Amino acid sequence: MSQQYQCRIYVTLRPSVLDPAGTAVESGLKQLGYEGVERVRIGKYIELNLTAKDEIEAEKQLHEMCDRLLANPVIENYCFEMTPVHATQVCGG
Amino acid sequence: MSQQYQCRIYVTLRPSVLDPAGTAVESGLKQLGYEGVERVRIGKYIELNLTAKDEIEAEKQLHEMCDRLLANPVIENYCFEMTPVHATQVCGG
DSSP states (O other): OOEEEEEEEEEEEOTTSOOHHHHHHHHHHHHTTOTTEEEEEEEEEEEEEEEESSHHHHHHHHHHHIIIIISOTTTEEEEEEEEEOOOOOOOOO | OOEEEEEEEEEEEOTTSOOHHHHHHHHHHHHTTOTTEEEEEEEEEEEEEEEESSHHHHHHHHHHHIIIIISOTTTEEEEEEEEEOOOOOOOOO
């Protein structure tokens, strides 16, 4: 039987890569008066549902998806979390 | 004394708002052979360090920053996490 997982994937720029969007947001926040803000970095947050036969297979597929499409391994890191979706099916008759 | 917090902010489109980027990524993943993928939604993940006098003040500032700049309240939801940065300062003499 296959299981559905709710996955949350975080893609961030590697620390050594410049983040001009983050710098712009930091400057915007400071202009709004939030002087205590530092080191703003902007990444992507991806949610998806994945059906796979087990957790090991789901994890393998997620790693592949990140490496092939969701993240650019040259400049980005990623991490993800998975939660099994517990579907309850009640059939009356 | 003020305290520094490491903040992680997740900005997601409201469920009722269409996500064309998510749809494109879902279709791309399916073309790569990941048939079990569904409901892809793409959001923003923002990391920043915030110095504030206490946790209540930091939380208040973060809510304001999200409402005013980081998220568009009309079409986006946000949530955030804060972790105090424990800086150890040792002064020898």
